[in-house]
Amino acid sequence: MPAIECRDLTKYYGEVRGIEDVSFTVENGEVFGFLGPNGAGKTTAIRTLLGFLRPTDGGGSLLGHDITDGAALQRARERIGYLPGDPGLDRDRTAGAFLDHQADLRGEVRRADLVARFGLDESRRIGDLSRGNRQKVALVAAFMHDPELLLLDEPTSGLDPLLQERFNELVRERVNAGASVMLSSHVLGEVAALCDRVGVIRDGRLAAVESVDALRSRGGKQVRVRVAEDVTRAEFEIRGVMNLRMGETVSFTWTGEYDALVDLLGRFTVHDLEVVDAPLEEAFMTFYDGERGDGADAGGVS
The missing domain is CATH 3.30.70 (Alpha-Beta Plaits)
Structure with a gap:
């Protein structure tokens, strides 16, 4: 059973196409890149897989749980780390209070290690943090319960090069521990550095799924x-x-x-x-x- 299975997934916003007939799998232990420019449909696909958007047609599964079955999907989410493209964190809470809340929901196996690794000051109010520091909070929340599956939407946005490399190391560690990763990005270097295969999305439709080597050969x-x-x-x-x-x-x-x-x-x-x-x-x-x-x-x- 693949970590992610996406079967002809379609989402329309009225007459406007978000995604249409998108099909791919993410195998266990794989880092799968979802590559396309902003507005191509990457975020829509991820949010539909996670059940935040109801599909217009098609379906799929996360960790073997049907994405159209609300109760089953909720059980899957407990084993998933999700990083939204726009985390939308509560700006009035401190970083620590936000992470406390996330820990109550899913646990915190390695929070202290991640806070130290990313140099995060948990005492600061989220509304006072820079874009990069807010991204650190979201990354710690996504990884701190050692999820089996990670869905990461533009994960290095706002991070400086040193922290981007620390993020890369973290992804490799989770994969070596058996996790699977779906990583959405428009940054080609990020995809080449981390991913085994890449799905290229264009105007809401999947243009190709192939290895990074095959993509490079094009x-x-x-x-x-x-x-x-x-x-x-x-x-x-x-x-x-x-x-x-x-x-x-x-x-x-x-x-x-x-x-x-x-x-x-x-x-x-x-x-x-x-x-x-x-x-x-x-x-x-x-x-x-x-x-x-x-x-x-x-x-x-x-």
Whole structure:
């Protein structure tokens, strides 16, 4: 039984689509990334799975409990850590009072450790805290009962780089202890650092579910080459070449087969060559700017 099962989940707000026919699973012990820009439907999917929104159609399960069965879902929530995209904490309470309340609901196996790790001052009123410090409170609340399943919506929002790395360490610790994680983000580096697989959502519909390696491969390779000959743009405008830039060094994104790249470069006397993975952003944008690859128009991109 997967930790999360989402079956054709659909949520409309009147005539407006939130999500439609979204299907995926999160396996036990997996970190699953839910990737898309703001407004793509990530938060709607998470809130519908948790029962905060009633699905228009479809269904799913969390830890084996049907999300449309209120009593069963409540039992599942006791074993779940949830971090909302906008935590909406009670601004008049101190951080400690808020965490006391959360502990009464679900327990607190490791609260003191987390408070120390994130440098949280529990005596301060939440309304007086910065955005980053409010995020710390929400993170401690989500993790302090050692949940079996974590649903984290934009979890590093407001955190500085050092605290982001501490968050990454915390996620890895929970997974090593057997937990499963669904992590929503529009930050590609965060997804690449933590996730096993990624679901890409676009306009409320799931565009793809694939491994991070497969996602990265969509971006192709960044090629920079310096050759002895004087070359023209036309010589490099072939299928598989994207983002072509001419100069003393010729640079482009290669999305074709390696044999074809070798054939292309074999026409010249190569003095210097660098081939590296394209940024993950290149892969992500294939879902938003249309597919690239063998059928791409090499000459249309500067």
